[in-house]
Amino acid sequence: QKEVEQNSGPLSVPEGAIASLNCTYSDRGSQSFFWYRQYSGKSPELIMSIYSNGDKEDGRFTAQLNKASQYVSLLIRDSQPSDSATYLCAVNRDDKIIFGKGTRLHILP
């Protein structure tokens, strides 16, 4: 089992809809979780971090964490074409950040 798993996509979502990105992790002891956005040819950009179970909202983005089920998700409301990018999930395991392979998101105009 991979340490951090994401569906590679592409995930196609109509403009204005909610995009839902999911990530599962294998180490139950993981404590902190991060979502990054990476445009093609650019470096990853931190979107959100989440540390406790439940939802965390920041603008159009909501991160959801469920430690019992070992998954973390990112919801993007009112999706815009500019949200088209690869989204990387990252998990802190024993002070080591493990990145998933990313999910490609395509917002359809």
Next chain:
Amino acid sequence: ETGVTQTPRHLVMGMTNKKSLKCEQHLGHNAMYWYKQSAKKPLELMFVYSLEERVENNSVPSRFSPECPNSSHLFLHLHTLQPEDSALYLCASSPGVGYEQYFGPGTRLTVT
């Protein structure tokens, strides 16, 4: 300058050349990282430094040699590279090891 900067942004080098990549962080962080990202592949962690001390070296070939003279600067010295080393090399910093990381713009390296 703010955030994490990297120079050069683009580099083309022959297999017999020696070059260095430079990274500087202006965030007051204590940890710095080098990553390699090849086309359509996930991030590969290469080296981790915490307070100028190397804390992780992920089986990276010796033709890559890191240097961290202080907590704000990180170098990656390159020599006798192979074409398969062509990639985007990313530097990142974080407040401490295991915290959220902030990435520089990367150096696009092409080995001919």
